[in-house]
Amino acid sequence: MSLAKLLVFPVLLSIAAAILWFVYYSNAPGITSAITGNGAGVTAPITAASKRELLDFHMANFNQGWARYSDGVVATEDGGVTWLPAPAEAASVPQANGDEETAAVSWLSGKDLSPPSIQVQAQEYAVHKSQFLSRNVGWAMLVSGTAAEAPLWVTVDGGTNWSSKVTADIxxxxxxxxGQILAAVKETSFYAEQAAAQKAMEASWTLMPDTASPGDVVLVRHQQPGEVEWEGKTYTLEPFGTGYFTYLPISIGLKAGSYPIGDTVLTITAKKFQTQYLQVTKQMESMKQDTSRIQADQKKIDLARSQSQAEFLGVSNYIIPVEGRLTTPYGYTRYVNGKFDSSHRALDLAAKEGTPIKATNDGIVALSDMLYLTGNSIYIDHGMGLFSQYAHMSELLVSAGDYVKQGDIIGLVGTTGFSTGPHLHFTFWAHNVPVNPNLFFDTTPFQWTTPAEGQ
Structure with a gap:
């Protein structure tokens, strides 16, 4: 054999060994090597393949975790797609089991799942350790020495199917x-307790409340997108959390009875409203005859209420906006100078002129303007088609577009517009229908289960 052949032979052997080394570590169980676009930058443990054995693993959450092999520790920051060498300390941090994100939605967590084995292509393998981050996503470490493709496997369907690698689809x-877990946590925070959230999320249709009266409003939740037909109108179910929602305003003249909503029933109970008689000056009475000014203002109001944020902005309980004396409850049939005027679809709260008025909850100011009949008026958007209205103020302290938080001072009590004395005219509008404000105080729609007393 020539000297040249003798020199080339060991070089070929070295190249072959390098290729075998690369192929093994590129496909090592639980590890995906980091490779740059030109093939450089391969990162993998340097010990012999025959000595590699999975000793332990832990997923801190859906993205971060580590695995300790006999030749070192690897970690992932992308849910197991890529595993890179990590300091040994990475495997000694407190093991939180990923419970932080599912603590508020315990029924969706997988902490009670611990399969003794997994099945892959009709072959059953014993499990040494498993960890489920949810009811669907879980990891399983096989018993040492098991003749399987890899020692660490992942499932995204609750254990029906298992994969030795986190593919792009997985x-x-x-x-x-x-994302579903985070959405469920966000939605759960609106309910009074976790049990109520679970009940609502597991039901196809949920009505909050399922019993109401004329003039009330009901929050509807469905598991799927769609629409609800109600009193001759169509309401679109908007996505929020893990469900789809809409408010259903109940007309003040709706008859008592049972009304189907999806696969459930809304019960409407009868309610009688009292009558109020007001005496005003002829000049004030004539104000309601100026239809052109009234219609011009109505266009402003309709435009302001035509768009609403596609989420629930009021994250805390709604509050009464002013400390005052209730002079006219919601629903009163009102006569002015002996003539029928309207049904009073708001609360009138009398207070001294200049008394501060607070925002009932978080929201965005949709309108802040002087209007002909309601005087200095404000409408606040609380999301999902719900607005609060404040009227007859002496001064406006916020402008359209301002974001306000619950309790912020937005104006002062006055007697502007069609008003017989200093007071706040206050109500809620759901999809441009005035609804009973008493439903909201000291609670939120997510906590409506039965009508509050005295409404």
């Missing part, structure tokens, strides 16, 4: 599951 499903 990664998408893991992130989708993570």
């Amino acid at each position: 990664a998408v499903q893991i992130q989708a599951e993570h």
